[in-house]
Amino acid sequence: MKSPLGKMLRLTAAALSLGLCAGAYAEPVAHFDFITHAPDSDAWWNTVKNGIKQADADFNVQTDYRNPPNGDVADMVQLINQAAARNYDGVVTTIADYDLLKGAVSKLKAKNIPFITANTGTEQQSADLGALMHVGQPEYLAGKEAGLRAKADGVKTFLCVNHYATNPLSFERCRGFGDAIGADSKASTLDVGTDPTGIESKVSAYLRSHPNTQAVLTLGPTSADPTIRAVNKLGLAGKIWFATFDIDSDVAKAIKDGTVRFCTDQQPYLQGYIPIAMLAIMHRSHNADIAAARKELEKDPKFIKHLQEYGLKPVYEARNISSGPGFITPQNIEQVSALAGRYR
Known part of the structure; x- marks a missing residue:
């Protein structure tokens, strides 16, 4: 007859073994920060967050999504300052107000923290700030x-x-x-x-x-x-x-x-997914070559699957990736509306 104590020890050992194995695979390989200007009340950003969450899962990284609760752009300055102080492996930020944010963003650059701009802001502003690339809609x-x-x-x-x-x-x-x-x-x-x-x-x-x-x-x-x-x-x-x-x-x-x-x-899902995927690919390869990372992303089977499932079409440019503009009309509304608020 097997003793209860022996059974308990075996179960404990098995649980510890599973936990260690799970931890070995679940531990994120990089920690990123995604900073936006959006207030908490703006539900549109939920689709961006879904893109971030999926990229985290696909590339085994962890991303903090942070925003000023009331949408005060001045509060973004503090969020970016904090990101620089915390030494994230990479940062994504919107350019809600170029003049207001450029001082804080320069601290990321000074600490060699790679960063990408997304959503709002122009491609020229992104380049002037020293970002790797911009993902958004002109x-x-x-x-x-x-x-x-x-x-x-x-x-x-x-x-x-x-x-x-x-x-x-x-x-x-x-x-x-x-x-x-x-x-x-x-x-x-x-x-x-x-x-x-x-x-x-x-x-x-x-x-x-x-x-x-x-x-x-x-x-x-x-x-x-x-x-x-x-x-x-x-x-x-x-x-x-x-x-x-x-x-x-x-x-x-x-x-x-x-x-x-x-x-x-403007396909917000892409604005969340692509910047995190690009940072993850570059972090994994220890290579800041944006063109090489983009080629890898374009061929990534998980990314291709998402594009097909959600009817998304990024536009690849020389340096940046445009997520829009596309148009949702009576002709394609049935396909899109089923995904609205989650992936579209």
Whole structure:
């Protein structure tokens, strides 16, 4: 008869063995930091976080996602200073305000911490900061491409609903759209803040006092969702030309029912996945050659599988990778809406 003590010792030894084996494989090979300007209330960034999480799993790394809770760009400075002090293996940061952030980012460079910029900011700003590369959507180009579609429909006047005017580059979307249709973007832009009730009220008031407004452009779900409600309550759904940036379930529904013509898509999943994957590949190979790392990523079977599963299409350039602009229309909304908020 086997003694209870012997059985307990064998079980303990087995558990320790499994734990050691699991630990040997689960221990991350690198620790990265991903810093954004987004407030906690902005659910759009959940898709970016999903991309980060998947890249962590695919490349066996650990990434901290950090952001100023209220979206205060000044607080980003402290987050970047902390990243430099903590000696992360790599950092990803948005460029919400180039002039405000460049001093803090220089500390990363001084400590030879490799970093990549993502989402907002221009490719030139990224290069000037000393980043390895930029992964994002050229904002002016995205606005202009949307505007060219409006121009083809005869649109000459518009309202740009800007819910994150604290980010200077947000105005590039409005400016690109205005330039495309020949309208003054400054006079056509409304700073609405982030409170849904306030946004709906401000948009409603503007459209009542400017009845000749032909089009509405919103810069993301935070402003799109309340604007959809405003347009519906005013009886303008399907009558006023309406387009937006980025998708969520409300935007998807509005595209299906004809309230919103299309959504300009910057493929946020890629903005989370690609920077972490690139840092991981370079860390693993001890090689800062961005071109070589990109070639390896392009051939990575897990990455290819994600692109196919989620219908994603990055644009590879000489140095950077563009995640947009793409367009979500009534023709492809069914495929995309099933993934909205998670992978699209």
